[in-house]
Amino acid sequence: MRALHAVGARVIGVGERPKEALDEQMRHWLTHYEQVGNVTSPEQVMGALSVVRDKVRIDRLEATVEAHMMCAAKVREALGVPGTSVQTTFLCRDKPAMKEALRAAKVPCAQSIGSGDVDEIRSFAAGVGFPVIVKPRDAAGAAATYRCENVAELDAALRECGVGSGRSVAVEEFIEGxxxxxxxxxxxxxxxxxxxxxxxxxxxxxxxxxxxxxxxxxxxxxxxxxxxxxxxxxxxxxxxxxxxxxxxxxxxxxxxxxxxxxxxxxxxxxxxxxxxxxxxxxxxxxxxxxxxxxxxxxxxxxxxxxxxxxxxxxxxxxxxxxxxxxxxxxxxxxxxxxxxxxxxxxxxxxxxxxxxxxxxxxxxxxxxxxxxxxxxxxxxxxxxxxxxxx
Structure with missing residues (x-):
């Protein structure tokens, strides 16, 4: 907010907290603020920005938190606002799709799959060899990430991640280094x-x-x-x-x-x-x-x-x-x-x-x-x- 205000942008915020909960500096940097119930809901953010668009042109829509990126991309695309596309955002969030795209571009990556099928994941692990890494498809950092040294540990990680109950995960070859x-x-x-x-x-x-x-x-x-x-x-x-x-x-x-x-x-x-x-x-x-x-x-x-x-x-x-x-x-x-x-x-x-x-x-x-x-x-x-x- 500070930096955007400093370079001359008219800054409009969309957030879940009431405006009164923002600190004094934040309120100073903002030209306008819209409160929503859920900043990861494209429908709610769209609704807030529809109010704004009746008064000013929206030149950019930016988010810097991983969990907010896809919502921002979908709203940008719906409103015709420049910025990172839905497709690029998807590839930067879904680990198996990301690596598939980059392997096609000849970027050296670990072998990986995205799957919700226990037998398919076991077969993949047997093919690449243990250890393997199991994590959410859209994980950030090492959150909910497991290193599995054998089939028993793999099965435990899959249960923990909800595989077999409708969830899909990213499973990758472990890269030493x-x-x-x-x-x-x-x-x-x-x-x-x-x-x-x-x-x-x-x-x-x-x-x-x-x-x-x-x-x-x-x-x-x-x-x-x-x-x-x-x-x-x-x-x-x-x-x-x-x-x-x-x-x-x-x-x-x-x-x-x-x-x-x-x-x-x-x-x-x-x-x-x-x-x-x-x-x-x-x-x-x-x-x-x-x-x-x-x-x-x-x-x-x-x-x-x-x-x-x-x-x-x-x-x-x-x-x-x-x-x-x-x-x-x-x-x-x-x-x-x-x-x-x-x-x-x-x-x-x-x-x-x-x-x-x-x-x-x-x-x-x-x-x-x-x-x-x-x-x-x-x-x-x-x-x-x-x-x-x-």
């Missing part, structure tokens, strides 16, 4: 800003293992180090194949014994505050750059690549309520000049499950001109800071 992501802002199908990040460890392990303090790091070597050219070339191939035009994108990839493999892409910004890291690392307001792209179809700022920047998630040692923290002062004394920001919920705060993500509990974000030094600093923070709960 290091995991990262490539994010962009695109204008007219052309990449105008891009970023490469690395996960330590891979997401599935990070979201399942309490003792790990996982991190991801945006590298400032993306334009200079060997290897990133292959990621950037594959990403552009994906954008072209899926018909992505003016949008933010978030693409996951793996690199291992089978080489570079595409994992999935969202036609939206990344989560977990990744854009904040990109801003801090590159002396740029990326939110304003996104607004420039969707409103004026242009790029205004240049990335400095001065820093790498990353986040380390700090997990409570058990579920319950936060009791306190150890080691925070030591890290602040050692690396204070490089700390971007941090979040330490006060004692008494209920803990969140490990699977809730990198920012669910305590976290710390840092930057440094040298990528390897930043990794060392984040590792030190993960080892030193202890979150006590009980």
């Amino acid at each position: 290091h995991e990262g992501f490539w994010d962009t802002i695109c204008v007219g199908g052309q990449v105008v800003h891009e970023f490469v990040c690395h996960y330590y460890p891979n997401v599935l392990e990070a979201m399942r293992t309490r003792w790990i303090s996982p991190q991801f790091i945006c590298t400032n070597r993306v334009d200079s180090a060997d290897g990133y050219g292959e990621i950037k070339a594959m990403g552009r191939q994906v954008i072209a194949a899926l018909g992505i035009e003016t949008s933010a994108t978030h693409m996951e990839w793996f690199y291992g014994p089978k080489g570079l493999k595409f994992s999935e892409i969202g036609c939206r910004p990344p989560g977990v505050g990744a854009w904040d890291l990109y801003c801090a690392a590159n002396d740029v307001d990326l939110y304003r750059e996104w607004a420039e792209a969707v409103v004026w179809h242009t790029r205004k700022q240049t990335l400095s690549r001065r820093f790498s920047a990353g986040i380390v998630a700090l997990r409570p040692d058990r579920d319950g309520r936060i009791l306190g923290y150890e080691g925070v002062g030591e890290i602040e004394r050692a690396f204070g000049q490089w700390i971007i920001d941090a979040h330490f919920p006060p004692p008494g705060t209920p803990t969140q499950p490990v699977s809730a993500g990198y920012m669910a509990n305590a976290w710390l974000r840092m930057k440094h001109p040298d990528y390897d030094e930043l990794r060392r600093m984040l590792d030190a923070a993960g080892r030193t800071i202890q979150v006590r709960a009980g």
Whole structure:
């Protein structure tokens, strides 16, 4: 909202909360607001925008939350508003259809199927070999994702996902290797800003293992180090194949014994505050750059690549309520000049499950001109800071 308002857009919001529940700044940025009961209902959003269209022309309709993307695409198409199409949105949400389209475009992907038939899924797993990954067809990140090492684990995951009771899932060959992501802002199908990040460890392990303090790091070597050219070339191939035009994108990839493999892409910004890291690392307001792209179809700022920047998630040692923290002062004394920001919920705060993500509990974000030094600093923070709960 802030960025759209700043570049001169007349911003009209559609949401589920009453206008009175919005903060003062939000109300200032908005020209008009329409409340609906369900922002994922095309009929309700259409109804709200029909009121708006009687007064002003609608030039763009944008959504940045994964669950809202298809509704926005359907409404855009019905109203004749420019933006990401229903077909592109479907391909960016339905994992089996996405990979089928990209395999046809010669993008290297894991073998996969989408199915609601237990016997078909078992046959697929037998053909590609265990382990296999089971997840919702429209999953975001590692939500409701299972790694199955054998038939018994596969059957349990399928039952959990509702297969055999009318539900269909994505089932994929497990790809061994290091995991990262490539994010962009695109204008007219052309990449105008891009970023490469690395996960330590891979997401599935990070979201399942309490003792790990996982991190991801945006590298400032993306334009200079060997290897990133292959990621950037594959990403552009994906954008072209899926018909992505003016949008933010978030693409996951793996690199291992089978080489570079595409994992999935969202036609939206990344989560977990990744854009904040990109801003801090590159002396740029990326939110304003996104607004420039969707409103004026242009790029205004240049990335400095001065820093790498990353986040380390700090997990409570058990579920319950936060009791306190150890080691925070030591890290602040050692690396204070490089700390971007941090979040330490006060004692008494209920803990969140490990699977809730990198920012669910305590976290710390840092930057440094040298990528390897930043990794060392984040590792030190993960080892030193202890979150006590009980």
